[in-house]
Amino acid sequence: MGKVDIKKKAAIEKISGYLLENGLNNTGIRALAQAAGTSDRMLIYYFGTKDELLNQVLGSIAAGVTVQLDALLGTDVRSADLLLEELTAVVSQPFFKPAIQLWFELVGLAVRGSEPYLANAKLFSDNWIQWIESRIEAPTAEKATDLYAHLEGRLMIQLIQQPDALQSA
Amino acid sequence: MGKVDIKKKAAIEKISGYLLENGLNNTGIRALAQAAGTSDRMLIYYFGTKDELLNQVLGSIAAGVTVQLDALLGTDVRSADLLLEELTAVVSQPFFKPAIQLWFELVGLAVRGSEPYLANAKLFSDNWIQWIESRIEAPTAEKATDLYAHLEGRLMIQLIQQPDALQSA
DNA sequence: CTCAATACGTAGCAGTCGCTACACAATATT
DNA sequence: AATATTGTGTAGCGACTGCTACGTATTGAG
Numbered sequence A, B: 001m002g003k004v005d006i007k008k009k010a011a012i013e014k015i016s017g018y019l020l021e022n023g024l025n026n027t028g029i030r031a032l033a034q035a036a037g038t039s040d041r042m043l044i045y046y047f048g049t050k051d052e053l054l055n056q057v058l059g060s061i062a063a064g065v066t067v068q069l070d071a072l073l074g075t076d077v078r079s080a081d082l083l084l085e086e087l088t089a090v091v092s093q094p095f096f097k098p099a100i101q102l103w104f105e106l107v108g109l110a111v112r113g114s115e116p117y118l119a120n121a122k123l124f125s126d127n128w129i130q131w132i133e134s135r136i137e138a139p140t141a142e143k144a145t146d147l148y149a150h151l152e153g154r155l156m157i158q159l160i161q162q163p164d165a166l167q168s169a
Numbered sequence C: 001c002t003c004a005a006t007a008c009g010t011a012g013c014a015g016t017c018g019c020t021a022c023a024c025a026a027t028a029t030t
Numbered sequence D: 001a002a003t004a005t006t007g008t009g010t011a012g013c014g015a016c017t018g019c020t021a022c023g024t025a026t027t028g029a030g
Helices: A003-022 A029-036 A040-047 A050-073 A080-091 A094-110 A117-133 A141-161 B003-022 B029-036 B040-047 B050-073 B080-091 B094-110 B117-133 B141-161
Strands: none
Touching: A003 A029, A003 A040, A003 A050, A003 A094, A029 A040, A029 A050, A040 A050, A050 A080, A050 A094, A050 A117, A080 A094, A080 A141, A094 A117, A094 A141, A094 B094, A094 B141, A117 A141, A117 B141, A141 B094, A141 B117, A141 B141, B003 B029, B003 B040, B003 B050, B003 B094, B029 B040, B029 B050, B040 B050, B050 B080, B050 B094, B050 B117, B080 B094, B080 B141, B094 B117, B094 B141, B117 B141
């Protein structure tokens, strides 16, 4: 065990917050280290590689989002149309804005197939689709996927057309 | 007039091709200059700024996409449901894949509000929505926007879930 | 207490970034 | 032919990139 694991977890938490607030544009390990209250030297010591660090941080953020979503929408089954509207309403709350921004930044880095971004994007969207599929009536993978597509498109447009819409209540 | 305008246009064309093929990840002006068959020094001489260069290149690409879309789908009015399916089918063709990848890369850079990306993203999505609105029955801005959202979500999932799907016929 | 493993600071490498200073060449104008 | 404008090459700046070499503290086990 040792201190390393403890400090690793602390670093992941702090860097998660930093990424949610600042995005994926300024992810030099020196900046991340400062956010974590340590040095670039130590981040490499803990995680070996910047990519591995990002892997763990992104995974941690995604897990947090899923927890929030479960808390807000439960596990009841409802019609696809209703779930889409409920999801849109919930996820449009300002609390989710940083995570959604981060999501689309991740997508942008993933679309050319570069890792670790594509693997993470695939994983996260799969989780969403399964989450949806288990909450709609007469579920099929196609219906869940298309509902998810519709939701994501709406969120993308919110970010682009009204960049400040999610910030106020 | 002078040679500058001629060489500017040639540079825009070549760099458009380069960006479509290679994305927005490796857009150092030295790489762009090589793609255009000139030097970084000259690109700054022509365009003043890297941002201005990207502005013009992205605008050129967007214009090209619109031309293609008009050619393939005409200006007929049809039901929103039908247009969504037709658009999905057309835009899923491999010809459009590089442009769609570029689009989501642009979105990823735009979601934190940084320029010139956000301005371009806003402009392009506006154009799409208007394009859609003028081709559906009983058009409203809301219907066109939501149709566009649905389409974009589908494209995003295609890129992430089946990264190679658009490459073959 | 000894000594090895773990933890961490300092400095730096080789590369890239957008952009500029300074030179000179080619062309246009008078 | 003299002069001004436009075009282009070379070299480099200062800041940043992920990562490493090398040292030294700190901690653990025997």
